[in-house]
Amino acid sequence: YLKNEIMHVSDLDYNNLRRTLAEAKTIKAVGEEIIQMLAALEDFQKKLWLKKKFVVQSDYCITLDRVPESLYEEICANEEQHEEWKRLFDIESIKATEGDMFSSGKQGYTGELTVQFLKENPHLVLDTAFFNNDFKHRLLESMEDIDAQCDGLLVNSENFQALELLQEKYQEQVKCVYIDPPYNTGGDDFLYKDAYQESSWLSCINDRLDLSKRYFKEGGSIAVSIDIKELDKLIGLMDMQLGDENRKANITVRRASITGAKVINPGLVNISENVVMYSNGQGKWQPQDAYREKGYDDRYNRMIPNINEDMSKWTFSTVLEEFAKSKGIAKSKLKITLGDTYEDELLKFVIDNAGAIFQSASLDLESIGNEAVELYKKSKNDPNTIYHGHREGDLNDYYLIGGKLLLFYKDRLRRIGDKIVPVEKVSDIWDDVLPNDIHNEGGVVLKKGKKPEKLIDRILDSTTKEGELVMDYFAGSATSGAVCLKSHRKFINVEANEYFDSIPLRRIKNTLFGDKSGVTDTHMWKGGGVVKYIRLEQYEDTLNNLYRTPMEGAWYEEKLGADTIGYVMDMQSQQNWMHTDWMANPFGVKMLIAHGNETTEQTIDVVETFNYLLGLNVEKMLWPAEGMQVVMGTTRRGKRTMIIWRNTAHVTDEEVKTFLSSVDCKPFKQIYINGETTLGTILDGKLRQTETEFEYRMFPNE
Numbered sequence: 001y002l003k004n005e006i007m008h009v010s011d012l013d014y015n016n017l018r019r020t021l022a023e024a025k026t027i028k029a030v031g032e033e034i035i036q037m038l039a040a041l042e043d044f045q046k047k048l049w050l051k052k053k054f055v056v057q058s059d060y061c062i063t064l065d066r067v068p069e070s071l072y073e074e075i076c077a078n079e080e081q082h083e084e085w086k087r088l089f090d091i092e093s094i095k096a097t098e099g100d101m102f103s104s105g106k107q108g109y110t111g112e113l114t115v116q117f118l119k120e121n122p123h124l125v126l127d128t129a130f131f132n133n134d135f136k137h138r139l140l141e142s143m144e145d146i147d148a149q150c151d152g153l154l155v156n157s158e159n160f161q162a163l164e165l166l167q168e169k170y171q172e173q174v175k176c177v178y179i180d181p182p183y184n185t186g187g188d189d190f191l192y193k194d195a196y197q198e199s200s201w202l203s204c205i206n207d208r209l210d211l212s213k214r215y216f217k218e219g220g221s222i223a224v225s226i227d228i229k230e231l232d233k234l235i236g237l238m239d240m241q242l243g244d245e246n247r248k249a250n251i252t253v254r255r256a257s258i259t260g261a262k263v264i265n266p267g268l269v270n271i272s273e274n275v276v277m278y279s280n281g282q283g284k285w286q287p288q289d290a291y292r293e294k295g296y297d298d299r300y301n302r303m304i305p306n307i308n309e310d311m312s313k314w315t316f317s318t319v320l321e322e323f324a325k326s327k328g329i330a331k332s333k334l335k336i337t338l339g340d341t342y343e344d345e346l347l348k349f350v351i352d353n354a355g356a357i358f359q360s361a362s363l364d365l366e367s368i369g370n371e372a373v374e375l376y377k378k379s380k381n382d383p384n385t386i387y388h389g390h391r392e393g394d395l396n397d398y399y400l401i402g403g404k405l406l407l408f409y410k411d412r413l414r415r416i417g418d419k420i421v422p423v424e425k426v427s428d429i430w431d432d433v434l435p436n437d438i439h440n441e442g443g444v445v446l447k448k449g450k451k452p453e454k455l456i457d458r459i460l461d462s463t464t465k466e467g468e469l470v471m472d473y474f475a476g477s478a479t480s481g482a483v484c485l486k487s488h489r490k491f492i493n494v495e496a497n498e499y500f501d502s503i504p505l506r507r508i509k510n511t512l513f514g515d516k517s518g519v520t521d522t523h524m525w526k527g528g529g530v531v532k533y534i535r536l537e538q539y540e541d542t543l544n545n546l547y548r549t550p551m552e553g554a555w556y557e558e559k560l561g562a563d564t565i566g567y568v569m570d571m572q573s574q575q576n577w578m579h580t581d582w583m584a585n586p587f588g589v590k591m592l593i594a595h596g597n598e599t600t601e602q603t604i605d606v607v608e609t610f611n612y613l614l615g616l617n618v619e620k621m622l623w624p625a626e627g628m629q630v631v632m633g634t635t636r637r638g639k640r641t642m643i644i645w646r647n648t649a650h651v652t653d654e655e656v657k658t659f660l661s662s663v664d665c666k667p668f669k670q671i672y673i674n675g676e677t678t679l680g681t682i683l684d685g686k687l688r689q690t691e692t693e694f695e696y697r698m699f700p701n702e
Contacts, residue, residue, distance in 0.1 A: 001027070001031070047699065047700055048539065048542045048543070049539055050164065050700040051542065051698060051699050051700065052164055052165045052609075052612075052613060052697065052698045052699075053157070053161045053164070053165055053536045053537040053538065053539075053541075053542070054536065054537040054591065054604045054605070054606070054609045055165075055534050055535070055536060055537075055604065055605040055608040055609045055612065056535050056536065056537055056541075056591065056593050056602060056604045056605065057129075057534060057535040057604075057605065058532070058533075058534045058605045058608040059127060059128045059129040059136075059532070059533055059534075060126075060127075060128045060139075060140075060150075060530060060531070060532050060533075061125050061126070061127055061128075061505075061508060061509055061512055061530070061531045061532075061533065062125070062126050062128070062139075062529075062530045062531075063122060063123045063124065063125055063126070063512050063513075063527065063528045063529060063530070064118055064119075064121065064122050064123070064124050064126060065122035065123065065528055066143075066149070066528075066529075066530055067126055067139065068139070068142045069115070069119070071135065071138065071139060072115045072118050072119075073115060074131075074135055075113070075118060075126060076112075076113035076114060076115060076118065077113075078130055078131060080130040081126065081127065081130045081131075082112075082113055084127065084130070085124055088125075088443075088506065088509060088510065088513070089124065089125075089513050091109050091121070091124070092109055093109075094108050094109045094117075094121065095108045095109075096108030106120045107120060122528070123512065123513050123514050123526070123527035123528050124513065125509045125512045125513050127509070137621075137623045140621045141621060141622060141623065143621075144619070144620065145619050145620075146618045146619065146620070146621065147617045147618045147619070147633070148617070148619075149530050150490075150530050150531065150532050151484075151485055151490060151491070151529040151530055151531055152481055152484060152485065152490060152491040152492070152493065152508070152529075152531045152532070153166075153491070153492045153493070153531070153532050153533070153534070154475075154478065154481060154493050154495075154504060154505060154508055154531060154532070154533040154534075155492065155493065155494040155495070155533070155534055155535075155536065156495060156496070156500040156505075156533070156534070156535040156536070157494060157496060157534075157535065157536035157538065158496045158538055158539070159208055159473040159474065159494045159496060160207060160208060160211065161536055161537075161538060161539065162473065162494040162536060163208065163211040163212060163215075163473060163494075164211065165536060165609075165612050165613075166492065166612060167211070167214050167215065168612065168613060168614065168615035168636065168697070169611075169612055169615040169616065169617070169636055170215055170469070170471075170492065170636075171214050171215060171615070171636060172214075172215070172216065172217055172218070172282075173215065173217055173469050173636075174212075174215040174216060174217055174220065174469050174470070174471045174492070175217045175219075175220045175221070175463065175464045175465075175468040175469055175470065176220055176221050176222070176223065176459070176460060176463040176464045176468070176470045176471075177212050177215065177216070177220075177221075177222040177223070177280075177470075177471045177472070177473075178222075178223045178224075178225075178456065178459055178460075178470060178471075178472050178480055179208075179222075179223075179224050179225070179472055179473060179474045180224075180225040180449075180451055180472075180474050180476060181204075181205055181224065181225075181226070181474045182201070182474075183226065183227050183229060183230060184198070184201045184229060184230050185227070185229060198233075201230065202233060202237060205234070205237060206237055206241070208473060209222075209237065209238070209241045210241065212471070212473065213241070213242075213280070213281075215471060216280035216281070216282045217280075217282065217468075217469070218282045218283035218284075218286075219279075219280075219282065219283050219284055219285055219286030220279070220280045220282060220286070220463070221248070221277060221278065221279055221280060221285070221287065221462075221463040221464075222238075222242070222277070222278050222280055223275050223276070223277045223278075223459050223463065224238070224275065224276050224277075225253075225273065225274070225275050225451065226273065226274050226275075226276060227273040227274065228270070228273075228274075231250075231274055231276070234276060235247070235250070235276060238276065238278055242278050242279075242280065242281050243281060246278045246279045246280070246281045246285075247276075247278055248277045248278055248279055248285070248287070249275075249276075249277040249428050250274055250275075250276055250277075250428065251274060251275040251276075251277060251428045251429075251430055252272050252274060252428065252429050252430065253272060253273050253274065253275055253430045253433060253455060254271055254272055254430065254431040254432075254433070254434055255271060255272060255273050255434060256271040256434070257271065257434075258271060275430075275455075275459065277459075277462075277463075287462060287463060288461060288462055288463060288464065288465060289425060290425070290426040290458055290461040290462040291414050291423035291424065291425055291426060292423060292424060292426050292432060292458075293416060293421045293422070293423055294422055294423060294424045295343075295347070295422065296343075296346060296347045296350050296422060297409075297412065297422060298319075299359045300319070300350070300357050300358060300359045300407070300409040300412070301318055301319050301320070301359065302316060302317070302318055302319065302357070302358055302359065302360070303316070303317050303318060303319050303321075303322050303353065303356050303357050303358070304316060304317075304356045304358070305317055305322055305356065307355060307356035311386045311388060311399070312386070314386060319349075319350065319357055320334070322349075322353070323346060323349045326349060327345075334346075347422075350409065350422075351413065351420055351421070351422070354408070354409040354410040354412075354413050355408060355409075355410045356408075357408065357409040357410075358406045358407055358408045358409065359406075359407050359409075360401075360404035360405065360406060360407070361404065361405045361407050362403075362404065362405070363376055363400075363403070363404075363405055371389070372389060372398075375387050375389050375400060376400060376403055379400035379401060379402060379403050379404075380402070380403035383401070383402035383403070385401075386399055386400070386401050387399065387400040387401070396411065409422075412424075416522055417521045417522045417523065417524055418521075418524055426458060426461075426462065430455070430458065432454075433452050433454040433455040433458060434452055434454075434455075435452050435453075435454060435518075437517070438450060438452050440517055441453055441479070441517045441518045442477060442478075442479065442482050442507040442510055442511065442515060442517060442518065443506070443507065443510040443515060443517070444477050444502075444503045444504075444506055444507045444510070445503075446476055446477040446499075446503055449476045449477065450476065450477050450479065451476070451479045451480075452479075452518075453479055453482065453483050453486075453517070453518030453519045454518070454519055454522075456479050456480050456483040457483050457486075457487060457518075457519045457522065460480075460483060460484070460487060460489060461487075464489055466487070466488040466489060467488065467489065467490065468489055468490065469489070469490045469491070469492070470484050470489050470490065470491045470492070471491070471492045471494075472491070472492070472493050472494070473492075473493075473494040474494075474495075475493035475494055475495040475504055476495065476503075476504070477503050477504055477507055478493050478495070478503070478504035478505075478507045478508055479507075480493060481493040481504070481507070481508055481511075481531075482507055482508065482510075482511040482515070482518065483518070483519060485508070485511050485512065485525070485529060485531075486511065486518070486519055486520060486522075486523045486525040487519070487523050488523070493508075498596055500535075505533060508531050508533075511525075511527075512527055512528065512529050512531065513527050514526055514527025514528075515527075534605075534608065537591065537593065537604070538594070540594055541591065541592065541593050541594055544592045544594065544599060545591050545592055582606075583674050583675065583690065583691050583694070584647070584648045584649065584674075584675060585627075585647040585648065585649060586606040586607065586645050586647075586674060587603075587606075587627070587629070587645070587647060588603060588647075589603065589604050589606050590602060590603055590604070591604050606645075607629060607631065607643075607645055609698075610643065610672075610690070610694055611631060611633075611643075613693075613694065613697040613698060614635055614641065614643075614693075614697070615635050615636040615637070616631070616633040616634070616635055616641055616643075617633050617634050617635070617636070618631060618632075618633040619632050619633045619634065620632040620633070624659050624662075625651060625655060625659070626650065626651075627646060627647035627649075627650040627651045628644070628645065628646045628647070628651045628655070628656075628659070629644075629645045629646075630642065630643070630644050630645070630659070631643040631645070632668075639669045639670055640667050640668045640669050640670075641668060641669065641670050641671075641672070642665070642668045642670075642671045642672070643671075643672040643690070644656055644659070644671065644672065644673045644674075645674055645690075646673070646674060646675065648674070648675035648676075653677055653678055653679055656673060656677070656679060657679060657682070660679070660682070660683075665683070665686070668686060669686065670686055670688050671683055671686045671687055671688065672687075672688045672689075672690045672693065673687065673688075673690060674690040674691065675690075
């Protein structure tokens with residue numbers, strides 16, 4: 001600016017040089033002040049963005065079979081819960097039934113809730129948000145290993161903020177990350193903000209991929225749904241983040257039929273999208289074998305009718321000959337006689353006799369051991385004798401005749417739901433995962449943003465085992481959470497949109513109740529479980545809670561109440577982030593929180609926030625006295641921890657000391673207590689200052 005606007009060479013004569021230099025120095029001095037101010041403001045904004053966010057609400061969805069019956073009377077009296085059950089689960093249609101000699105009858109719905117009705121419907125889903133703190137405290141006190149009992153965590157938050165807060169607890173715990181990010185198509189009827197400019201879209205995905213790497217468990221996977229528009233850019237991004245050596249599959253998924261408006265446009269009809277799968281780069285990849293159902297493979301067309309006899313007495317026949325004998329029908333008339341039932345009845349016969357049905361196959365002598373090669377040579381030279389090879393462990397024994405290996409059909413069967421069916425290993429072409437009723441799955445609607453449960457189930461089947469943790473931070477309608485419940489995986493789902501209550505939370509409740517759509521039959525899902533859901537402070541909320549520190553001699557003075565959090569906007573000093581008066585009573589802390597277009601003052605959950613900051617797996621919660629809460633658990637790093645929260649205006653050190661004398665403190669490596677305390681002398685070096693730890697973990701450290 002000085003060069004182009006002030007220091008014109010043609011104007012630099014002796015008469016005005018001194019004036020021009022003075023003007024340039026003045027502008028430079030002012031400009032440097034402005035630059036420093038803007039730099040400080042940007043640094044401050046960055047720190048506010050990276051600051052861990054408070055939990056502003058924490059509640060549980062829990063089926064009644066996990067709730068003590070001593071609480072049922074209070075549940076019956078809760079009208080909000082009653083109304084939700086009528087709305088979500090149509091309890092008004094539950095009719096009374098008469099008993100018989102094997103079972104007693106059921107009362108059914110009579111217009112009001114009764115204890116008996118609750119006992120008869122153990123998968124009704126209680127939402128603790130409808131109940132007061134006293135009820136919630138008694139419910140949580142009744143639970144042992146609280147976090148271990150939770151089947152999943154649902155988070156209402158912008159996903160970057162959620163990933164920042166949860167990392168200490170779930171670092172290196174997630175076996176599979178699955179995400180279905182916006183496809184960047186610009187479709188304005190899509191509820192996601194699906195119109196990022198190219199660089200913004202890439203930056204959004206890159207930042208979250210980078211954060212999610214902290215969650216990767218050894219041997220795990222990451223799978224991303226995408227379409228052709230951003231496929232190449234996504235692969236380039238993931239190659240950069242994870243390394244192209246960890247690229248494992250580019251799966252083509254059939255997502256539609258060749259019908260409707262799609263066939264009007266010229267050229268190829270696009271009915272596919274992709275799932276890009278990578279190993280996470282942490283140790284050796286540990287994928288799982290996944291299978292899909294298929295019809296009878298008629299290459300397995302031979303049969304040993306007397307398979308249970310000694311192999312020296314085995315006789316050989318064909319499948320159709322033995323099937324015809326079992327039906328008492330001539331083989332040539334099977335199809336005519338059985339008509340439309342022929343295929344189904346033949347398949348049933350094959351499955352029932354799969355241990356005796358086989359095909360012959362050649363051996364690959366380059367890939368088998370010396371013992372198997374010797375057995376092959378004997379079999380080749382003695383074609384009328386059956387040779388048996390034994391294998392240790394879980395591997396099947398094998399049989400040779402005439403140098404050929406007998407492959408038995410039983411090894412091609414798997415249990416899917418309550419059926420035993422023929423299967424084949426899944427390839428990278430998935431043309432069988434689109435259901436006819438996807439719009440009805442889970443009992444919620446998310447136009448163009450809903451993935452089939454069968455698709456997610458196959459991804460999880462390929463990458464995880466039961467009990468392992470799955471993360472999805474573009475959760476949408478919570479398809480991945482629903483599938484995890486049904487397939488007995490743990491999950492973390494993060495969704496930011498305003499439809500959180502009406503779509504993902506509702507779907508999780510439907511699933512806990514026993515939703516019958518999607519992959520329910522595959523996993524014989526009946527319902528039941530515990531899911532925790534939380535809402536986080538967002539960056540906009542942080543900005544709404546800024547306050548200024550008064551400058552010396554300033555005419556204004558901005559003060560906050562003792563129970564209100566505010567972030568200090570002090571451009572002179574970046575040291576003091578927020579006042580800590582609110583730590584005196586952590587149970588009444590308030591912030592301004594936006595809900596849609598409305599901003600209201602809301603009490604936030606300091607206790608839950610600190611649990612996540614510490615990475616605490618909560619085992620027990622207690623409320624031993626009015627104004628006092630105790631949390632016990634183990635951090636991710638293995639430290640047994642006790643946290644004592646109190647309203648310091650009502651709970652003294654003596655009352656805390658009385659509580660400590662009632663529990664065994666020896667197993668705990670660290671004990672946190674808020675407020676000034678003199679109890680350090682009796683805690684053998686275990687005492688930690690809550691305020692200092694809270695602020696250290698909450699704010700970004702240089």
